[in-house]
Amino acid sequence: MAEVTRTEEEQVEKSLEEVEKTPHALESASSVGCEGNNSASGAEQSTENDKEVDSGDQDGRAKKRNLDSEDEPSKKVHVIGHGQAVAAHYNELQEVGLEKRSQSRIFYLRNFNNWTKSVLIGEFIDRVRQKKSDITVLDLGCGKGGDLLKWKKGRIKKLVCTDIADISVQQCKHRYEEMKSRCRYNEHIFDAEFIQADSTKDLLSSKYNDPDMRFDICSCQFVYHYSFETYEQADMMLKNACGNLSPGGYFIGTTPNSFELVKRLEASETNSFGNDVYNVKFEKKGDYPLFGCKYDFHLEEVVDVPEFLVYFPLLEEMAKKHGMKLVYKMTFREFYEEKIKNEEHKMLLRRMQALEPYSTHGDSRLVSDKPDDYEHAKEFIKDGKAKLPLGTLSKSEWEATSIYLVFAFEKQP
């Protein structure tokens, strides 16, 4: 991943000034036909199955994309607007049980993404806990509550869950109540509050039960890219994410990596790229506006609405204006390579079935029937020294998940 060079920083600062000067021009230029999205994350999922292992908060829907009506989402968005289209899309998502999920072509990809979130959330809960014990969290774009168990495991005190999709918020609340009712008498579960709001347009602080609410962590998992339709929306989401953080609090999240997306697009002969698991389609190549740079993201088994490119150096600059300093930004690959050095994270990876068992004995049933999807694994074990089965992801799934990055900002005193 490219580091932000001085020149890049200067460019970003300059563009930001221009954007602030001409927000309306940019807004109208960039919002044509912009829809919401559903991230490739496969994030979103909620079932009872994370009783033991937090193994899936992904979008577990089994619906296939209707190829005959590919243009339909755009039309719909023109009529009802971007935010409502996103809400409608997520509201429609069905919850899927473990059995169905385990048969999914992207079972391991979803688990891998979920592991990434678990490790990230765990790390920042630990960092806060070194300073205080009563931890309050804002889950911005909580979906159906896929991360509730992570917050329970993190023994936080209070959680505010918010999402644009009202049915998702209801399902999240229901899931929390069920989780609470299953608690043993001496078991602790956080207090929770649920808010339906468009975080790119509504000011969340006016909706909290306590208007002076302060958070230690704002977690924004596979959500922030929806806001990059216009400067105002991206800035409002940042304000919601960071405005009520205590000094020393963290804004953490996962979002597609614009460098990776553009690199893959530029390497493609067409306006799209992908494989049998995911596909990304831009409107055109070579022109990447800072806001409203829309692309359609399709992930196997998921009907998507489009998302917007987030140019990370710009996000970093904008975050500074909200008193935030970057702690780190890592691609999913870098994050994995770093975190896997820790035995606990490695064990969690196994428990969450975040990698597919691969062996050459022909005894494993693989999610992909394309032999070249496992060439890398074959290569790795060919000297016979590796312990089998090897944990891996099919090449197609890896290509899909490696689009993402992990970020963390800290609120300055």
Ligand SMILES: C[S@@+](CC[C@H](N)C(=O)[O-])C[C@H]1O[C@@H](n2cnc3c(N)ncnc32)[C@H](O)[C@@H]1O
């Ligand atoms: C890919 S899902 C991720 C859900 C959850 N964070 C997870 O990781 O399981 C994206 C979520 O962002 C929500 N979202 C999109 N735009 C939003 C907005 N403007 N305000 C609040 N939530 C939004 C969607 O409704 C959806 O629940």
